[in-house]
Amino acid sequence: MKICIIYHSETGTTRHVAQHLASACTDVRLIEVYDRAYYVPLTRFMSRCKKAQGEETTPIEPASIDVSGYDLIVLGSPVWAFKPTPVIHAAILALKGCEGKPVIGFFCHGGMPGSSEETFTTWCEGRTMQVRGTMTIHKKEIENEKKTKEILTMVSAATRA
Ligand SMILES: Cc1cc2nc3c(=O)[nH]c(=O)nc-3n(C[C@H](O)[C@H](O)[C@H](O)COP(=O)(O)O)c2cc1C
Numbered sequence: 001m002k003i004c005i006i007y008h009s010e011t012g013t014t015r016h017v018a019q020h021l022a023s024a025c026t027d028v029r030l031i032e033v034y035d036r037a038y039y040v041p042l043t044r045f046m047s048r049c050k051k052a053q054g055e056e057t058t059p060i061e062p063a064s065i066d067v068s069g070y071d072l073i074v075l076g077s078p079v080w081a082f083k084p085t086p087v088i089h090a091a092i093l094a095l096k097g098c099e100g101k102p103v104i105g106f107f108c109h110g111g112m113p114g115s116s117e118e119t120f121t122t123w124c125e126g127r128t129m130q131v132r133g134t135m136t137i138h139k140k141e142i143e144n145e146k147k148t149k150e151i152l153t154m155v156s157a158a159t160r161a
C-alpha cells in the first residue's frame with residue numbers, strides 16, 4: 001500500500017504531524033506544498049484569511065502533483081479562517097490521477113477548526129476521491145499520544161479497506 005502525504009505548513013505544526021505520520025508508515029512519499037503568492041507584510045494575515053474564507057486557491061509549488069502511483073492520499077493543512085488553506089485547496093485541484101482514490105485529511109488549528117473538515121470533504125468529493133476520514137488537531141496536541149494514535153489508526157484502517 002503506497003501512501004502519498006501532501007501538506008502545507010507555515011509555522012511547522014502541520015509539518016510536524018505529517019513527518020511523524022510518514023515516519024510511522026513504510027511505503028510513503030511526503031510532499032510539502034508552498035504558496036507562491038506575495039503578501040504585503042502589514043496585511044498578510046487578513047489577506048490570507050480573506051482568501052481562505054472565500055475558498056480561493058493560490059499559485060503553488062509544485063504546480064502539479066501526480067498521485068497515480070499511490071493507493072492512499074493523506075492531506076494535511078493548517079486551519080485559516082475556519083477552513084483548510086488556499087494552498088491545500090489548490091493542491092487538491094492540482095492532483096493528477098486521484099480519481100476514485102481514498103483520501104484522509106487532518107487539520108491543525110489554534111482552537112477554532114470551524115468547517116475545515118466539511119469544506120475539505122466537499123473539495124475532495126469534487127475530485128471524486130473517497131474521503132475515508134478527517135480529524136482536527138489543536139496545535140498544542142501535536143505531541144499528544146492519543147491524537148497521534150488516532151491518526152495512525154485512521155491511516156491503517158484506510159490501508160486495510
Ligand atoms: C491566516 C491565519 C488564519 C488562521 N485562522 C485560524 C482559525 O480560523 N481557527 C484556528 O483555530 N486557528 C487559526 N489559525 C491558527 C493556525 O491554524 C494554527 O496556528 C496552525 O497550527 C498553524 O499550522 P502550521 O504551523 O502548520 O502553519 C490561523 C493562522 C493564520 C496564519
